[in-house]
Amino acid sequence: MTDIIGLVLIAAGLAFDVLGCLGLVRLPDVYNRLQASTKCVTLGTCSILIGTIFITGLNSTGFKALLAVFFLVLTSPVSAHVISRGAHKAGIRLWKGSECDALSEDKKEAAQ
């Protein structure tokens, strides 16, 4: 039974990985691509690792997978935040169909 739960979790993680990489290829902008590909981390690879825990049980492989989930959840939002902030500071423009840009409005208000 736990084997079936683990295989279902691994299949869902693979589907999220493929869809996140498709978004990375297809979307028009740096910020949109970042927003699509961050789903590939928390829902894709973490789901694969939790499925690994379900299949093997809590032996050495399971504990290493749990440690990998902990590190991924801890580090991936930080790297996404740093990339988007650096891209905005480096002057990379938004897509022409974007609605609003709150950070540049805040910077204008602070400069006045």
Added chain:
Amino acid sequence: MKTLRWILGTVVFLGILALILLYTARGPFLPQEVKYAGFFARALYIIILSSLMVLFRVLRGPTPADRIVAVDIFGILVVGLCAILAVATDRSWYLDIGIAWGLQSFIGTLALAKFMEGRTFDD
């Protein structure tokens, strides 16, 4: 013209995905006596397909930030590949490679983003 390109890309992507799901029941990676060998062989091929799509974005990103995002996601995909290899071949040291690769990829992404921001590495 734009609609034609969209339809062509969709057909090629779904065709490659169907080819993987139908015809790669036993890859060259796994030995014969592995449990659920067909599922794990297809999973390895699907992760290879998505990392090829990421490498397309690395080669043809218009701005440097695109390439940095793509390299970050490539590291995450390698962690998933190591997890599937570990559970398929029942050797737990593949996950050591996965943890080390994830942490190194995080530090490399931080350094590249700071470098893109226009500051030096010192401050």
